[in-house]
Amino acid sequence: MNAPVHPHALSTAELQALDSAHFLHPFTDHKGLAAKGARVITHADDIYVWDSEGKKILDAMSGLWCVNAGYGRKELADVAHAQMMKLPFYNSFFQTTNEPAVRLAARLAELAPAVDGRRFQHVFFSSSGSESNDTNVRMARRYWDLMGQPQRKVIISRHNAYHGSTMAGASLGGMSAMHAQGDLPIPNITHIQQPYYYELAEPGESQDAFGLRAARWLEDKILEIGPEKVAAFIAEPVQGAGGVIIPPATYWPEIQRIVDKYGILLISDEVICAFGRLGHWFAYEKFGYKPDLVTFAKAVTSGYIPLGGVLVGDRVAQVLIDKGGEFNHGYTYSGHPVACAVALANLDIMERENLPGRVRDDVGPYLAEVFEQFKSHPLVGDAETCGFVAGLVLVQDKATRKAFPEDWAVGMMCRAHCFGNGLVMRAVGDRMIIAPPLTMTRAQIDEMAVLIKKALDLTL
Ligand code: PLP
Numbered sequence: 001m002n003a004p005v006h007p008h009a010l011s012t013a014e015l016q017a018l019d020s021a022h023f024l025h026p027f028t029d030h031k032g033l034a035a036k037g038a039r040v041i042t043h044a045d046d047i048y049v050w051d052s053e054g055k056k057i058l059d060a061m062s063g064l065w066c067v068n069a070g071y072g073r074k075e076l077a078d079v080a081h082a083q084m085m086k087l088p089f090y091n092s093f094f095q096t097t098n099e100p101a102v103r104l105a106a107r108l109a110e111l112a113p114a115v116d117g118r119r120f121q122h123v124f125f126s127s128s129g130s131e132s133n134d135t136n137v138r139m140a141r142r143y144w145d146l147m148g149q150p151q152r153k154v155i156i157s158r159h160n161a162y163h164g165s166t167m168a169g170a171s172l173g174g175m176s177a178m179h180a181q182g183d184l185p186i187p188n189i190t191h192i193q194q195p196y197y198y199e200l201a202e203p204g205e206s207q208d209a210f211g212l213r214a215a216r217w218l219e220d221k222i223l224e225i226g227p228e229k230v231a232a233f234i235a236e237p238v239q240g241a242g243g244v245i246i247p248p249a250t251y252w253p254e255i256q257r258i259v260d261k262y263g264i265l266l267i268s269d270e271v272i273c274a275f276g277r278l279g280h281w282f283a284y285e286k287f288g289y290k291p292d293l294v295t296f297a298k299a300v301t302s303g304y305i306p307l308g309g310v311l312v313g314d315r316v317a318q319v320l321i322d323k324g325g326e327f328n329h330g331y332t333y334s335g336h337p338v339a340c341a342v343a344l345a346n347l348d349i350m351e352r353e354n355l356p357g358r359v360r361d362d363v364g365p366y367l368a369e370v371f372e373q374f375k376s377h378p379l380v381g382d383a384e385t386c387g388f389v390a391g392l393v394l395v396q397d398k399a400t401r402k403a404f405p406e407d408w409a410v411g412m413m414c415r416a417h418c419f420g421n422g423l424v425m426r427a428v429g430d431r432m433i434i435a436p437p438l439t440m441t442r443a444q445i446d447e448m449a450v451l452i453k454k455a456l457d458l459t460l
Contacts, residue, residue: 151229161175237286293311307342
């Protein structure tokens with residue numbers, strides 16, 4: 001791993017002033033930010049980042065669910081350098097291609113497991129998860145046009161889902177705060193409730209019974225719209241940005257039964273859940289369902305360079321290729337040679353170090369044991385993990401599951417205590433969530449648990 005470096009000559013105060021004057025950040029209240037100044041992150045190594053004050057911080061969010069292989073991977077920088085010197089860019093429009101993109105498409109096709117003979121032999125590249133979900137909308141509707149059912153336009157998603165920030169991505173997402181800005185959702189996108197057992201189960205209802213009931217909200221919605229008008233259902237295997245909402249075991253099999261019954265396409269948005277995060281290369285494998293399209297981004301390069309895309313299953317690809325002629329869609333950076341070369345090297349690291357396997361069989365189960373212990377904390381209503389994502393629900397009253405008043409912003413308080421102790425943990429309402437690098441050791445899990453416990457005690 002690299003030694004830390006301190007490349008900047010500007011002081012923290014100077015950087016903050018320039019930041020405030022010129023940089024519009026995503027999802028940020030700029031007046032609030034200007035008052036305290038942005039935290040300047042200067043460098044990173046292993047599972048830690050450092051700020052401009054020299055503070056070392058354990059990054060339990062992998063940047064933003066990205067850095068699955070951990071920070072400081074010199075070989076990824078070397079590969080990027082070599083590829084930039086050889087071919088920094090060329091487009092993949094106009095009947096051209098490049099070797100890293102070809103190799104990556106073939107590698108992903110090989111890594112993506114077939115389920116019941118349904119295979120993924122094709123990949124469409126983009127630069128982000130949002131763009132990839134825009135591609136999904138275009139592709140799903142194009143598929144139905146070509147199938148002679150152009151009335152199938154509606155895409156069903158879920159409340160509190162996150163599918164990106166473009167017009168289509170934010171519309172597919174179920175975040176009401178995003179819909180409230182910019183006249184969203186766009187037409188023909190609708191939402192059902194999320195499978196959030198802790199909040200939505202009836203008193204005494206088992207996880208299994210709730211999972212079936214939650215999946216049947218999809219069937220109700222299909223029947224309300226008319227099955228002949230529904231193009232696709234899109235969902236994250238485990239809802240990430242919505243607060244790590246892990247569905248009961250009965251949920252996905254029932255969803256599969258329903259999409260099969262009505263013939264609608266199933267889109268698995270694995271921007272967070274793929275590449276070892278849940279202990280498998282792809283999360284549909286873990287839950288055993290059969291998507292037609294799979295969105296990926298983030299950890300395909302461990303976040304070292306932007307890259308996203310869609311795995312296109314044979315059902316859709318064959319129709320697009322055989323009947324479709326030109327698909328009028330694509331991005332300048334589709335199949336970017338440097339991004340694809342870095343992705344290949346990142347997948348080499350993951351394979352060599354068996355990162356999905358260690359999450360599945362070693363550190364994932366250990367994280368689950370550690371989180372189980374948080375259930376006895378007076379502030380914690382529930383604690384759950386799935387592979388290397390985890391969430392704690394903070395509640396005012398454990399027995400009745402009574403939530404804290406919203407204006408107490410207890411999650412934000414806990415997050416501030418985490419940061420004070422040198423830990424990045426994210427707050428989504430009253431849910432405290434993590435998604436650490438998959439390289440994290442058992443000793444580092446213990447180190448993180450001490451910091452979480454301290455923050456919970458301070459929040460109490
Ligand atoms: N889909 C999911 C499930 C995500 O979690 C995200 C981002 O967090 C996106 C899509 C959007 O990806 P991007 O921010 O790369 O556009």
